[in-house]
Amino acid sequence: MIGLTYLNYASIGLMPLRSAVAGLWPYEIGGLAFMRPLFTRHGELRDAIARWLGVTERNVAFMGSTTAALHAVARTFRWEEGDVVVYPEGDYPANVLPWTDLMRHGVCARAVRDWSAPFPERTRLVAISTVDWTTGTERPWQDVCARARAAGIWTCLDAIQSAGVKPSTSADVDFWAAGTQKWLVSGFGLAVLVVSDRALADLEGPWSTPISLREPPHLESGLVDSARRWELGWVTPTALLRFRASLRWFERTGWDEVSARVRRRRDRVHERLMAMGYRVISDPTAWSGIVSCDPAPLDAKAVVEAGYRRRIVVGDRAGCIRLSPHCFTTDGEVTRTLDWLWRVKSRGLDG
Template structure:
């Protein structure tokens, strides 16, 4: 065992004897997260309001580390409560004109579809693309873009098929018609490299692949978005004519955790983390091939989620896997497997063995 893997394994003491494959639902916290959260409350207990310099230091650290990870300026990074808040802020801050169109995928996560309902009520046409297959998802979205498109709102990684979109390709198509590209990045950030060169609004909660708990989300509003959108919420954080969308104090305890976690992940090395996720998802696909189970996640555009369809009763399969101490997700009638860097090839082998056993021993129940 190399030193890097030994360190990781010692830092993530998940339940003994279990395999955790639900990082797309919630990432495991590293040991320093509890200490970081506690430090905020110790600071306040000792200093009260005079602890503000420490709050600001944690927020600044988290902002700087996030900016490095995303390749954007610190001024473009803000913090919100969740991904949905970021997307809703973008949707509610737009000015619409007759004939405007918004392109979404009809099967996308609700926060990428529902925020545009008010625009639709105002006469905007919301084009709901119905992807016919994971492999055609991106092309169908591209084909829906017209000169009337003002916004394309998508998940970087579709949560129920694991399909990853090429944001540069989509973004260039948006630029061609002067549209904004709004991206929900929660299922990508921390699992794969993210390039925001052609993204205008980006939102990502930090409780999944960034392993930093609920109540905090990263929001990036780039120059084109700040020129096109007028912040719908105003308060002491962004009085007019500010173009900032951060209108009030962020979740400072959460930023203590995020800053500490990002420092830990930087020390492990983002290239190492991304390579590990790619390796493990590849091993999942190979293992599935070995037991004759198909994945609907395209191999060449995957991130951290591998989705299994046609396994019968997915709820029953997930239950039976848990009986074998394998934690996997049951979502949208599919089994989702989402290893992170703290998983091992042995974890993947155990999952495949358990799944094969479940499908064989429970086949009458699974088939109907």
């Protein structure tokens, strides 16, 4: 964006113009005459998502947000008193509250710090996120999900900080969720929920809605045998069309190329911050698009606010500055941000 230096995709991604334009037309303005072609595009988008994630279109559900998707997963099971669900300690509330809310049903929701430890007895669900949202370090989600599946435990993966950056799913994941507003650069209003074949075969879904009927509105048609059983209602068409445009760009560019571009940018930020004397807390091996550093003795929030006054946008989390460049971030933006942080380090907030 002209005049804006932006390294904060882990919060909200800058929407490309192509995606914004794709979502401008309000299909509802023509009623069903305009909406009917949109139903075909729904199917096309499911197919495209399925190709990306290595599943089939029947595994793909559209939700309004990552939070809604995870709450749908939480409602899927017939919980019994004493059942256990585990989730990452200190995780973002979207991947905490769906599980702690289950305590009202007698479920034990346990926060986990050491993922190498054995799962507690009676664990029915492991809910893990791909990335620590404060440090940017990738969690050992692949190993955790593999161990859980080997033990007959259901798995749920919050992939919002990996989707659009690097591969973020495996055959051991039963539920995969990611909103499109961050690294998928498509704005609010849509999250993708992928439901595994195992879950489709063994679980009924969290609710029954008209959209989950085989032939709406005919009740006698029965429910579909797909992830649409997890959909609560229609997602706004503009959100779907924005994501459709973004996904096409990612596909043309190639996911490996996207990942390589993000890594080059985050590695440059990481190395330069260390050279400047910042204490970088992110892991360059278990990497994500996030690089977090401690600006002590300066206050992270104050540094971020100083950046906003210069139209340099980064984030702050847990007392650290969080920088998150995407493949769209230019070399000039990275240079301007790093030069500014050097002045902050050497001269203070007025540098």
